[in-house]
Amino acid sequence: MSILLIEAFYGGSHKQLIDLLQRNVEDCVAYTLPAKKWHWRARTAAIYFMQAVPVSGSYRVLFTSSVLNLAELAALRPDLATLKKILYFHENQLVYPVRKNQERDFQYGYNQVLSCLVADVVVFNSAFNMESFLTTIGTFMKLIPDYRPKDLEKIIRPKCQVLYFPINFPDVKRFFTDDKHSYFSEKTVVEEARNPERCLSENEDSTLVKRLTKNSDSDQEPGSCKKISATCQEVPLNPPGTPQELNRKEESESTVPYHEEDKEQPTFDPCGKTGGMVEKCDGLTNQQRPLRIVWPHRWEHDKDPEAFFKTLLKLKEKGLNFQVSVLGETFSDVPDIFTEARKDLDVCVSHWGYISSKEEYFKALCEADVVVSTAKHEFFGVAMLEAVHCGCYPLCPNALVYPEIFAAEYLYSTPEQLFKRLQNFCKRPDLVRKHHAKVDTDQFSWAALCREFRSLLAAEAREDL
Structure with a gap:
């Protein structure tokens, strides 16, 4: 197994993504913790995974969500620090609407900033998520009473990209x-016309793709979000x-x-x-x-x-x-x-x-x-x-x-x-x-986004560490 998936909060969209990657991307192995007691997962998951994940020379990529303190895990497991480390943000704690702004709340956002500094690639599920996080780092760090770090946004931003959460939409x-x-008939016709060539999930029929590809415009790039959006405006x-x-x-x-x-x-x-x-x-x-x-x-x-x-x-x-x-x-x-x-x-x-x-x-x-x-x-x-x-x-x-x-x-x-x-x-x-x-x-479907996720997870291990 060359791709190590770690999820400290295995529930909801976090679970959906890990399950989807395991089913559709080769050479994955996952280690998870149940989706309970979120605050304790954010505080202590790194030390759990330090012991739970066996040492292996086959790992090339580490993919985890921002619930995990990646900096702690990398320090506790130097063998994992040499992997290509991908951090996926389902949410960010810098703009979370807490009821009471207590001192302990600072730790969760601080953990995410540390994780970004250690990660090789930082992926957000939306542009709003990315921009709200990056542009708030400076203000957030002002909560530190003195000796504040500087220019963290400039250090982290070059690592960042947006890759929408992939949804495995069922036939309903x-x-x-x-x-x-x-509604369904019209929707099916529109979607088939827009995406004639797609990645197949385990339940999709390849004959449908071949039929649609034959009748599609050869100039359209498969899975192109920009062209999809342009088509939407023509409705x-x-x-x-x-x-x-x-x-x-x-x-x-x-x-x-x-x-x-x-x-x-x-x-x-x-x-x-x-x-x-x-x-x-x-x-x-x-x-x-x-x-x-x-x-x-x-x-x-x-x-x-x-x-x-x-x-x-x-x-x-x-x-x-x-x-x-x-x-x-x-x-x-x-x-x-x-x-x-x-x-x-x-x-x-x-x-x-x-x-x-x-x-x-x-x-x-x-x-x-x-x-x-x-x-x-x-x-x-x-x-x-x-x-x-x-x-x-x-x-x-x-x-x-x-x-x-x-x-x-x-x-x-x-x-x-x-x-x-x-x-x-x-x-x-x-x-x-x-x-x-x-x-x-x-x-936002897995069919449209699968190539980008597979490309993200295909990188080799870092050799400079």
């Missing part, structure tokens, strides 16, 4: 409701009577429903008898079925669940009809707001809690119409892109990584804007279901 068409079948604007028009209406102060005929639509009790999962809505028209909202994030304070539930309670108070699925992984400390919101929303709830089965999780996403983020801390957002892949309309803060990935029409700047968007969507859910999100998820 079997989970689609009737109103999403047309025609939606016709009148679309979610965009509903969105534009929210900019005015008026709260009058967008369509005058809305007042003649049947009146529903909020989240009442017509709510629930899709199968409970038999016999209802596309307009009558309640808007289905999903929140698929970790149950932690940095995802700002308070803002999300406050918005839903306002919708309920307005008598608007919707259903909500609150998914995402939970850890030992769950904010109290989740217990309170579960009780207050009650009949509006379709699903509540973490779904361990990936198949059931994607099924729940396919049943939703709108996916919402209220995050105060997001450097990529796998859950949002997975939901878009499943046909959901995304609503994200106009901050963090989101403007890098999502067009302006999917962004909101204030909680009031989020409320107005959802209010309008509750009134015309049929328009939301017809919308084809202008987000090219394919450029």
Whole structure:
């Protein structure tokens, strides 16, 4: 095994990446720690791996996430210090929204800076992640009372690059409701045209690639993100009577429903008898079925669940009809707001809690119409892109990584804007279901990114140490 994968927090996106590399890149071996007690993993993982990783002359590359203090491991294991050391940032601690800025919090960001100084290549999952980290180093180091280091950004920046997190998107068409079948058909045609020649994951059919390659433009570079983005911009604007028009209406102060005929639509009790999962809505028209909202994030304070539930309670108070699925992984400390919101929303709830089965999780996403983020801390957002892949309309803060990935029409700047968007969507859910999100998820797939990851991991060991 020439590629040594080390993950000190083997859960969530960290686990997804390690598993994906092990399945699709040859000569990998992984050593991991469970995704529990994050702070202790950041403090002590290096000394654990010092003992857990056997000495071997076959290692050429060391790939790890920024949870591990790479400087400590390199010092404890000089044999690993000579490898090409790749540090991958899923997040960075320099801009993490801590509740209390205690002295101990300095250590986590400091560990990441030390790791960058030792690493040969530093990879970030988004440009926002990279720039927020590098441009904050100087300010962060001012927390040191005296004898501060200088010019660390200049030392680290030349090692840095952006390589988006690769998502292994599954085939979800079997989970689609009737109103999403047309979405999937259109999406498939667009994606096949954009990426005729791809790296194959273990489940993909090579005959499809050969067929598409034969019919593709020979001038298009396979997996080119720039050309994909350019193609996205050529998608025609939606016709009148679309979610965009509903969105534009929210900019005015008026709260009058967008369509005058809305007042003649049947009146529903909020989240009442017509709510629930899709199968409970038999016999209802596309307009009558309640808007289905999903929140698929970790149950932690940095995802700002308070803002999300406050918005839903306002919708309920307005008598608007919707259903909500609150998914995402939970850890030992769950904010109290989740217990309170579960009780207050009650009949509006379709699903509540973490779904361990990936198949059931994607099924729940396919049943939703709108996916919402209220995050105060997001450097990529796998859950949002997975939901878009499943046909959901995304609503994200106009901050963090989101403007890098999502067009302006999917962004909101204030909680009031989020409320107005959802209010309008509750009134015309049929328009939301017809919308084809202008987000090219394919450029974030393993198929599009595999060559770059394989190239990154193919380097030989350093000979100058």
